[in-house]
Amino acid sequence: MTSSLGPEQVLAFVALGLGYGALIAGLATGLVVTYRSSGVINVAAGATAALVAYVYSELRTTGVPFALVIGLVVAAVLGALQYLLVYRPLAKAGPLAKLVASSGVLLTAQAVIVLRWGADPVAAPAILPQETVDLLGVSIPQDRLLLAGLVIVATALLWALYRHTRFGIATRATADSAKGSVLLGLSTGRLEVANWVIASVLGGLFGMLAAPTTQLQPTTFTLLVVPVLTAALLGGFSSFGVTVATAFGLGVVNSLIALLQGQSWFPQVEGTPLPGVTELVPFLVLAVTLYLRGRALPDRLTAVAPPMPRAPRPRRAGPAMAVGAVVAVAALAGLPFDWRQALVNSMLGAVLCLSVVVTTGFVGQISFAQMAVAGAAGYVMATVGGDLGLPFPLPPLAGIAAAVLTSLLFSVPARRVRGLQLAVLTLAGGVAAQRFWFGNPQWGSGLRPANVAPITVFGMEISPSRSFWGTEPPSQGFGLVVLAALLGCVFLVAWLRRSDLGARMLAVRSSEAAAAATGVNVGAVKTLAFAIGGLLAGVAGVLYGYTFTGVSADRFGPLTSIAFFGVAVLGGVGTVGGALVGGLLVAQGLLFHAVTTWFGIPPDYQPLFAGLAVVLTVIGSPDGVAVSVADAARSLRVRRLALGES
Amino acid sequence: MTVPLLRAEALSLYYGGVCALRRIDVEIMPGELVGVIGPNGAGKSTLLDAITGFAPLTDGSLTFEGRDLRRHGPTQRARMGVARTWQTLQLFEDLTVAENVRTAVGRHSVSPLVRLGIDRLAERMPGELSHGQRVLVGVARALAGSPKLLLMDEPAAGLDGHERALLGEILRDVVASGTSVVLVDHDMPLVLGICDRVCVLDFGEVITDGPPHAVRHDPAVIAAYLGADEGEDSESPDGSGIGKEAVR
Numbered sequence: 001m002t003s004s005l006g007p008e009q010v011l012a013f014v015a016l017g018l019g020y021g022a023l024i025a026g027l028a029t030g031l032v033v034t035y036r037s038s039g040v041i042n043v044a045a046g047a048t049a050a051l052v053a054y055v056y057s058e059l060r061t062t063g064v065p066f067a068l069v070i071g072l073v074v075a076a077v078l079g080a081l082q083y084l085l086v087y088r089p090l091a092k093a094g095p096l097a098k099l100v101a102s103s104g105v106l107l108t109a110q111a112v113i114v115l116r117w118g119a120d121p122v123a124a125p126a127i128l129p130q131e132t133v134d135l136l137g138v139s140i141p142q143d144r145l146l147l148a149g150l151v152i153v154a155t156a157l158l159w160a161l162y163r164h165t166r167f168g169i170a171t172r173a174t175a176d177s178a179k180g181s182v183l184l185g186l187s188t189g190r191l192e193v194a195n196w197v198i199a200s201v202l203g204g205l206f207g208m209l210a211a212p213t214t215q216l217q218p219t220t221f222t223l224l225v226v227p228v229l230t231a232a233l234l235g236g237f238s239s240f241g242v243t244v245a246t247a248f249g250l251g252v253v254n255s256l257i258a259l260l261q262g263q264s265w266f267p268q269v270e271g272t273p274l275p276g277v278t279e280l281v282p283f284l285v286l287a288v289t290l291y292l293r294g295r296a297l298p299d300r301l302t303a304v305a306p307p308m309p310r311a312p313r314p315r316r317a318g319p320a321m322a323v324g325a326v327v328a329v330a331a332l333a334g335l336p337f338d339w340r341q342a343l344v345n346s347m348l349g350a351v352l353c354l355s356v357v358v359t360t361g362f363v364g365q366i367s368f369a370q371m372a373v374a375g376a377a378g379y380v381m382a383t384v385g386g387d388l389g390l391p392f393p394l395p396p397l398a399g400i401a402a403a404v405l406t407s408l409l410f411s412v413p414a415r416r417v418r419g420l421q422l423a424v425l426t427l428a429g430g431v432a433a434q435r436f437w438f439g440n441p442q443w444g445s446g447l448r449p450a451n452v453a454p455i456t457v458f459g460m461e462i463s464p465s466r467s468f469w470g471t472e473p474p475s476q477g478f479g480l481v482v483l484a485a486l487l488g489c490v491f492l493v494a495w496l497r498r499s500d501l502g503a504r505m506l507a508v509r510s511s512e513a514a515a516a517a518t519g520v521n522v523g524a525v526k527t528l529a530f531a532i533g534g535l536l537a538g539v540a541g542v543l544y545g546y547t548f549t550g551v552s553a554d555r556f557g558p559l560t561s562i563a564f565f566g567v568a569v570l571g572g573v574g575t576v577g578g579a580l581v582g583g584l585l586v587a588q589g590l591l592f593h594a595v596t597t598w599f600g601i602p603p604d605y606q607p608l609f610a611g612l613a614v615v616l617t618v619i620g621s622p623d624g625v626a627v628s629v630a631d632a633a634r635s636l637r638v639r640r641l642a643l644g645e646s
Numbered sequence: 647m648t649v650p651l652l653r654a655e656a657l658s659l660y661y662g663g664v665c666a667l668r669r670i671d672v673e674i675m676p677g678e679l680v681g682v683i684g685p686n687g688a689g690k691s692t693l694l695d696a697i698t699g700f701a702p703l704t705d706g707s708l709t710f711e712g713r714d715l716r717r718h719g720p721t722q723r724a725r726m727g728v729a730r731t732w733q734t735l736q737l738f739e740d741l742t743v744a745e746n747v748r749t750a751v752g753r754h755s756v757s758p759l760v761r762l763g764i765d766r767l768a769e770r771m772p773g774e775l776s777h778g779q780r781v782l783v784g785v786a787r788a789l790a791g792s793p794k795l796l797l798m799d800e801p802a803a804g805l806d807g808h809e810r811a812l813l814g815e816i817l818r819d820v821v822a823s824g825t826s827v828v829l830v831d832h833d834m835p836l837v838l839g840i841c842d843r844v845c846v847l848d849f850g851e852v853i854t855d856g857p858p859h860a861v862r863h864d865p866a867v868i869a870a871y872l873g874a875d876e877g878e879d880s881e882s883p884d885g886s887g888i889g890k891e892a893v894r
Contacts, residue, residue: 503745
């Protein structure tokens, strides 16, 4: 499939890219609006727009009149509800809590779409005229030009609104200081609702209009948030002009890459053009810009100041580990096979949550690339054990080393880029890693899974699917291996929290300046935290590979990273106990298995509950379930003591 | 003649077009307790930030034990022996008092908590302490790395009379052990009472530098404070409080 590369083709593809660019621009301007009014980086913007586009598509296919109007109303309601139910209760919360809440909204919206319309692409009915127009001798689909024009008009209107109206000036005053606008006698609540509605309607409108030019498929649409965040971040979350220009730039580059992929000289892998180049672009643009501009970006973005979830020192870690180990061994021995599998999944999840505890809980760096780091371990292990045929324990060790290196790669920008910017950058990095590496048929496994050879010690195979000492699979021996790994990781993190290094990590999280002033090398502490976090994620990746006897790109995607991050925060991102609670809550883990078995709720609903649980926990218990439970137990003890004394 | 521990020559620092420090010359001798006073906005905190590496100097030279400080970042300066406390304390709220002190690199043989008489607070969280205790934890953390020079940013703010007296004793004790101290504070009786030398800043410039009794009666000092009191200087909204203290 070789096409020529003349000026006409380039012009045609540039025009085609305008449609995608307009969609990104519409969502990105919405992101700027909500950030300026509420300080929320709305990672759910893509998922919300997708929901609106799906509703519209269903209304059209069933022949309901005024579908577009209904779609806009749905978008407005979704915007208002998000603010009223999620972000208003979080008005005084830190940026981490808001980001996690927004991730929860993303997971919820995504789950609703999959439940209602399935995960496969859906044909989106056209709204704009589909005829082509002739431009300089090239026929170009009219709708792309219209989309571009509409988004520019919408942005100009927004700009005028925020520049010249009382509403806009009040919104900007709120962004500077909520107190200021209260003094002006304005209701910040009403202003923020209005801004959320504007943003949501904007995103929904362009979602409906542009859906026919792209693909209406849940994951694709949800992950649009990566280029969208790139555009908004380059515009400093304040400039509509720069944001829209970057969005169109990304759209055009995206389209031109598609053109180049058709050229004979474009790198090929197993007969198809090199995948993931499109996803690599926003990541590289972000990485280079953020690194060069460093701290020149607005402070509200860089300062993930407290409140961060608390991170108390573990008490009685040794006895607790011993009790836990005994209970887990008994469970592995006595539970039926489905429960054993759920327990193994929970232990795996707990290891991954422990890696979030180190990078986010201890040192305050938000990374959305934890699954990419785990995936690096899984894929390197598959290659070393499969293609190179090296014996155990070399494949898992090589895998874990690869995870540490991948994590260190993300720590390079973390030396200059902080807080929410790092979250956005790692999200883009996670998408790029999944598509460019894991999804590559040669380096990764393409669309199929890559096999992972089972653990073999002294000729004995310890695989989840083999029987162990005559018991039926899933293997209890494999369960013991996972348990041993989990205990090792728990010990490492508990020791870290009690060590001087751990104290320095929390010092960095608390105040980088004050830490530096006591002689702490802030950069080195962050690097070490990423290395240890990478090690833990690597162990999780290796165990995943063994559990599923293979690795596949879809297991190590950015949405899974977000889900795990949410679950880790839900359990409690500051403590080992929090990570263990997080493990119970992971998809296919013990809690969801209990819900599915006892209440007969189909497993398809798991993602929905997970998303809702993340949102509710962030609002109700910002330190995480584990710390809240410990607090409740302590205050109960104190009350009992007081009663006993009186 | 003794060699100065810290020597600052012609330090200048501009934020955009605003001048925060203008050609400041300061020398700190080993074992000396130097007070720095001046109205709000005079550049006292900026001077501390410049010495510890948190504010970028526009011009001037800054040496510590003969080594060029400007070549080093805040972490390296701390490790060379330049410690500081913060006006906002900046305690690590997630760490116990003992852990706060343990973060300091290059530890002292005698625990600074014992030295300041707060070792019974070791396992408490900073959030549970009184303001006076928190100030002492900040001092203990700064002393934990056995610094040669300790810079203190308004430690007496918010302390009662008894606590101020205790702070004064502690600072004299620190100086007696060989550490030089620079004390930035608004508490005139404290500064004039315990310091060997007092340096007065106004609008980013040193207007007087000398022993406390000379500074107390210097017409330029009184003018600077009264000037701030008249409200001509919009940068010092609560400069009046200092003026009152100065003439009290």
